[in-house]
Amino acid sequence: MSFQTYGVTARPEQGPPRLAALRDELRTEGLAGFFVPRADAHQGEYVAPCDERLSWLTGFTGSAGFALVLADKAGVFIDGRYRVQVKSQVADAYTPVPWPDVSASEWLLENLDGGLVGYDPWLHTPREIEAMEQALAGSDIGLKPVANLVDRIWQGRPARPAEPATAFPVEIAGLTSGEKRQMVADVLRKAGQAACVLTLPDSICWMLNIRGADVAHNPIVQAFAIVFDDGRVALFSDPSKFEALGPDPDISVAPLEAFEAALGQLTGPVRLDKGSVPVLVKQVLDSFEVATQWGDDPCVLPKACKTEAEIAATREAHLRDGAAMVEFLCWLDDQAPGTLTEIDVAQKLEGFRTATNQLKDISFDTISSTGPNGAINHYRVTEESNRPICDGELLLVDSGGQYEDGTTDITRTMPVGTITDEHKDRFTRVLQGMIAISLARFPKGIAGRDLDVLARNALWQAGLDYDHGTGHGVGVFLSVHEGPQRISRVSMLPLQPGMILSNEPGYYKEGDYGIRIENLIVVQPADCPEGGDTHRQMLSFETLTWVPIDRRLIDTKLLTRAERAWLDSYHATCCDKLLSRLSEKAKTWLLNMTSPLNEG
Structure with missing residues (x-):
């Protein structure tokens, strides 16, 4: 069984002819430009092969970004994580x-004097389009919803995924699907809303206690859902995906093609998440004069705050995964x-x-x-970028596993042969x-933005930094990147008990090496220290990942006593947690690698 492939999804030399074909479509439609986002209609970070439009067109395979194609210019917008990668993946065109x-x-x-820039209303959110329209106000540039131009020129486009859905054990979830649906219904009734539209697959999977395999490495089912204020759910996807689950009188399943007509039959107000619903959903409801109200996806926050059952399960998943990691590091x-x-x-x-x-994936x-x-x-x-691991270099391995009881994500950086003082310092x-x-x-009330500085301070003191967030949310046998919780400069959401996050500062020297260390952590209530304000609710992090950090790369003179x-x-x-799970050779290795620093 193998879960990862090492081919190349698109080559730089394929970009110019595909770009030329797209520009032919621009001229046919009388458009000045066209947006090509990374996102699919579900606004997921990871997309199915049939939705890899950005990669197919440009060659860029990052998990975030977009392209803007004009008659004489084409920009590929990438954030700090991908500014090195993009140089080797896209053509000079x-x-x-x-970005941002x-x-x-x-x-x-x-770059544009005027004209209409097309966008696919299935692939953009109202928040995104409104922000651009406001920024372009007063110019001669407008935005126009159109059918997707990339789809017209994409020959051999893969079929839409049709993997079956499976039931997720309530023993791990901690709540039944009925209980979760009633939680959503309660939110709607309190807001005076008759229904809400869900388009995020992980929200739908969480609410219905199901999992799938429609996107590589993410156990989600691609679907749209309408949830009513009495807890009923109308699901829109390939009905054959759900045959093995059996009937539920409160859940109906209809083909995806029936979704737009079902929207027109709703009685408002209908709750829409402005940051995740496709523009087209709002357009359809408006065309049928169905009242809408903006509101957060009601599944997102309860999904992020894990139940005690979920936390207990993911602890076990991390110990299992940690033992596999130790066997790997011993072998390495x-x-x-x-x-x-x-x-x-x-x-x-992957073999370990x-x-x-x-291991599910x-x-x-x-x-x-x-x-x-x-x-x-x-x-x-990839087969083309594959490098030998040579003396004097650092090896960075960022990986994770999907188990039914939890999702893991861990990074370790190891020395290969002789290393430098600079390696140790960084x-x-x-x-x-x-x-x-x-x-x-x-x-309580502190957000990820408030904590991000803690991870960067030691680097800042040396004039160094890294261009990614310090931590992202993680699901339980769901998406390895889960919102809304984050530790980053822009995250204003207060952290709450039960939220699982990564803790992964790093440092990257372009053309030379990279360093990252990552554990997963979960927010837990904390006791107030003696002498503190006992009326304040305090929080702290429980570590979930238990794998040794390579002591050979540590400059102990820099560390404080704490x-x-x-x-x-x-x-x-x-x-304590792993020895009983290891082979005899790995036990010896672990004991050696975890001896106290003053003995090393």
Whole structure:
């Protein structure tokens, strides 16, 4: 069984002829430009092969970004994670644009005198389009909803996924589907709303206690849903996906093609999430004069705040996965520099996870990167980019597993042979940031934005930083990137008990190496220290990931006494939790790698 492939989804040389074909369509439609987003109609980060329009057109395979194609210019908009990667993936016919430093509207105002720019109303949200229209107000540039122009020229486009849905055990979920549907119905009734439209597949899967396989590495079912204020649900997808689940009198399933007609039959007000629903849904409801109201997807926040059953289950998943990681790291230490490639490493790690006999899938394509490839934040090794792992380099491995009882995501950076003082300095500063988040205690109401600085401080003191968030939300046998919880400069959502997040500061030196250390953590209530304000509700993080951090890369002179104590305690707990799960050889390796720092 293998879950990851190493081909190339698109090549730079394929970009110019596809770009020319798209421009022919622009002229046919009388458009000045066209948007090509990464997103699908469900606004997911990960999309099915049939929705890989951005990759097919440009060659860029990152998980975020978009393209804007004009008659004489074409920009590929990428954030800080992908500014190295995009250079090797797109042809010269495309210009990489640093986003969000430069917005779509700013770029259009600079590069277009006037005209209509087309967009597919299935692939953009009202919030996104409204923001652009406001920014373009007063110019001669307008936006126009049109049928997707890329779909017209995409020959051999893959079929839409049709994987069957499966039931998710209530013992892990902690709540039945009926209980969750009533939670949503209660929200609607309190708001005076008759129904809501759900378009996020992970919200629908959470609410119905189902899982699927419509998108690689994400156990979701692609569907749209209408939830009524009495808890009934009308589901729109391929009905054959749900045959094995059996009937439920409160859940109907109709083909996707029936969705628009069903919208027209609703009695409002209908709740819509302005940041996730497709523009087309709002347009259809307006055309039938159905009243709508903006409101957050009512599943998002309760899904993020895990039940005790979910947290207990994911603890077990992380221990299972941690044991597989230790077996892998033990094996890796026996390999001589120069004898392995990045693909060898990814395949071997997948094998250790598969050997647990409980792996459903990997949770994303393994990032196995060495040397300059390590500086590409979301690098995905291919047959063409595959590098040997050589002496004097760092090996960064970011990986995870999908188990029925939890989703894991872990990054470890390892030395290969002889390393430099610079490697140690940067690694230690990244480690200090990860420890700072792990030790954080904070009052209720604090957001991810407020904590992000803790992870960066040691790097900032040396004039260094990294261009990605410090932490993203993680589901339980759902998406490895889950909102709305984050630890980042822009996240204003207060953290709440039960939220699972990653803790992953890093440092990347373009053309040379990359460093990242990542554990998963869960927000938990914390006791107020003696002498503190007892009326304040305090929170802290419980660590879920138990895998040793490579001591050979640590400059112990940089660590404070508290940081050394945390690391020694963390390593002692790794032994306590994992030794009984390991082979004899891996036990010996783990004991050696987790000895206290003052003995190393």
